[in-house]
Amino acid sequence: MPGVVFDLDGTLVHSAPDIHAAVNKALAEEGGAPFTLAEITGFIGNGVPVLIQRVLAARGEAPDAHRQAQLQGRFMAHYEADPATLTSVYPGAEAAIRHLRAEGWRIGLCTNKPVGASRQILSLFGLLELFDAIIGGDSLPQRKPDPAPLTATAAALKEEVVLYVGDSEVDAATARAAGLRFALFTEGYRHAPVHELPHHGLFSHHDELPDLLKHLLA
Numbered sequence: 001m002p003g004v005v006f007d008l009d010g011t012l013v014h015s016a017p018d019i020h021a022a023v024n025k026a027l028a029e030e031g032g033a034p035f036t037l038a039e040i041t042g043f044i045g046n047g048v049p050v051l052i053q054r055v056l057a058a059r060g061e062a063p064d065a066h067r068q069a070q071l072q073g074r075f076m077a078h079y080e081a082d083p084a085t086l087t088s089v090y091p092g093a094e095a096a097i098r099h100l101r102a103e104g105w106r107i108g109l110c111t112n113k114p115v116g117a118s119r120q121i122l123s124l125f126g127l128l129e130l131f132d133a134i135i136g137g138d139s140l141p142q143r144k145p146d147p148a149p150l151t152a153t154a155a156a157l158k159e160e161v162v163l164y165v166g167d168s169e170v171d172a173a174t175a176r177a178a179g180l181r182f183a184l185f186t187e188g189y190r191h192a193p194v195h196e197l198p199h200h201g202l203f204s205h206h207d208e209l210p211d212l213l214k215h216l217l218a
């Protein structure tokens with residue numbers, strides 16, 4: 001049977017509100033003004049270090065390793081203390097994954113979010129046991145769009161054919177680099193128009209996903 005690897009943020013879960021809240025809590029501790037949800041959503045996709053780099057750059061701060069580590073640490077403390085209150089699983093996502101598993105598909109997760117927080121969120125939504133392999137942004141030295149995390153997740157599924165499902169430019173680039181067929185979720189956190197992201201299939205609701213993935217196998 002085939003395998004499918006999912007991205008997490010903007011693909012399976014709408015997590016931007018909790019990421020946004022944790023950034024603003026960390027900034028409030030130092031008297032910093034809050035960002036809007038749209039601003040922070042625009043910074044998501046390349047992992048926590050890049051999120052914090054983008055936050056500091058948006059506030060006009062020159063790159064500084066100590067400052068980066070300090071704000072990143074406080075962000076993660078707030079995020080891991082409350083990672084899911086404002087987060088939701090996209091409608092139909094759990095049912096689609098359960099449907100695929102019932103048909104014998106093996107399921108992977110490949111996310112730039114740290115693996116601890118990712119497992120915490122999946123567990124809080126009762127989804128953790130659906131995954132046969134999980135790679136986070138800190139599981140390997142590389143993060144997406146380097147293909148290494150996706151290649152490692154696909155290999156862990158031990159299936160000949162593996163597809164990838166994601167929402168962003170990072171995911172489209174990672175799929176291409178890894179040589180996997182890619183299904184793009186159109187309602188996630190991408191910036192560019194759909195036609196600018198290389199993809200093999202599109203879906204706007206997870207109810208469409210099982211049929212789309214079977215089509216991509218053909």
Ligand SMILES: O=C(O)COP(=O)(O)O
Pocket residue numbers: 007008009010043044045046047048051110111112113114137144
């Ligand atoms: O943590 C991020 O920046 C994005 O995570 P994702 O790879 O699950 O979209």
Ligand SMILES: [Mg+2]
Pocket residue numbers: 007008009010011045166167168171188189
């Ligand atoms: Mg994503």
